[in-house]
Amino acid sequence: DGGITQSPKYLFRKEGQNVTLSCEQNLNHDAMYWYRQDPGQGLRLIYYSQIVNDFQKGDIAEGYSVSREKKESFPLTVTSAQKNPTAFYLCASSTGAQGQAKNIQYFGAGTRLSVL
Amino acid sequence: GQQVMQIPQYQHVQEGEDFTTYCNSSTTLSNIQWYKQRPGGHPVFLIQLVKSGEVKKQKRLTFQFGEAKKNSSLHITATQTTDVGTYFCAGGDMDTGRRALTFGSGTRLQVQP
Numbered sequence: 001d002g003g004i005t006q007s008p009k010y011l012f013r014k015e016g017q018n019v020t021l022s023c024e025q026n027l028n029h030d031a032m033y034w035y036r037q038d039p040g041q042g043l044r045l046i047y048y049s050q051i052v053n054d055f056q057k058g059d060i061a062e063g064y065s066v067s068r069e070k071k072e073s074f075p076l077t078v079t080s081a082q083k084n085p086t087a088f089y090l091c092a093s094s095t096g097a098q099g100q101a102k103n104i105q106y107f108g109a110g111t112r113l114s115v116l
Numbered sequence: 117g118q119q120v121m122q123i124p125q126y127q128h129v130q131e132g133e134d135f136t137t138y139c140n141s142s143t144t145l146s147n148i149q150w151y152k153q154r155p156g157g158h159p160v161f162l163i164q165l166v167k168s169g170e171v172k173k174q175k176r177l178t179f180q181f182g183e184a185k186k187n188s189s190l191h192i193t194a195t196q197t198t199d200v201g202t203y204f205c206a207g208g209d210m211d212t213g214r215r216a217l218t219f220g221s222g223t224r225l226q227v228q229p
Binding site: 050 | 117158161204217218
C-alpha cells in the first residue's frame with residue numbers, strides 16, 4: 001500500500017529537549033517537504049528536499065533541522081531553539097520530476113507535537 | 117517573498133447554498149493547486165490549474181485561474197455536509213523559481229444540515 005507514513009501520531013516534548021519526527025514514503029518520489037500548521041491557520045513550509053543529500057530552508061526553518069540520507073526518508077528534528085513548537089506537523093512528497101504533476105503534494109497523516 | 121492570501125477565512129452556509137473561496141498571490145504563479153483538509157485530517161489534492169484563464173469542473177466544484185495568473189477561485193454549487201472542511205490554494209512561483217509551493221491560509225467551510 002503506497003503512501004507516506006508519519007510517526008508518531010502524537011509527541012510530547014519537555015523543555016530543552018530535541019525531538020525527531022519521522023517521515024517515510026514508498027511512492028518513489030524525489031521531493032519531500034515539511035510543513036507546520038497552527039490551529040486555524042494555513043501550512044507554512046519548514047524545509048524541503050528535491051533530491052537525496054540536498055535540502056533547502058523554507059519560510060520558518062529556525063529551530064528545526066532535517067536530513068535526507070535516503071530517498072524514502074526525511075526526518076525533522078525540532079530543536080530546543082524552537083521556543084514555540086506546539087503545532088501539527090505535516091510531511092509531504094511529490095514526484096519532483098519535470099512536467100505538470102511535479103509538485104502535486106501527497107501528505108502524511110501528521111504528527112501533533114505538544115510541549116509538557 | 118511570495119504571499120498567497122485567501123478569503124474568506126471562514127464561511128458558514130446552509131446545506132444547498134453555494135460557496136466561493138478566493139485566492140490572491142503577490143506574484144505571478146506558474147500553477148495553482150487546490151487542497152481539501154477534513155477536520156482532524158490531512159490536506160488532499162483536488163486539482164491543478166496551469167493555463168491563464170483556465171476553468172475546470174469536478175462535479176459541483178468549479179475552479180478558475182485568473183488571466184494574469186495571480187488569482188484563483190473555487191466555487192461549490194449546492195453545498196452538502198460532505199463538503200465540510202478547510203480549502204487551501206497553493207501556488208508555484210514563476211518569478212523566483214522557488215521549487216516549493218506557497219499555501220494560502222485556507223477557508224474553513226461549515227455546512228448546516
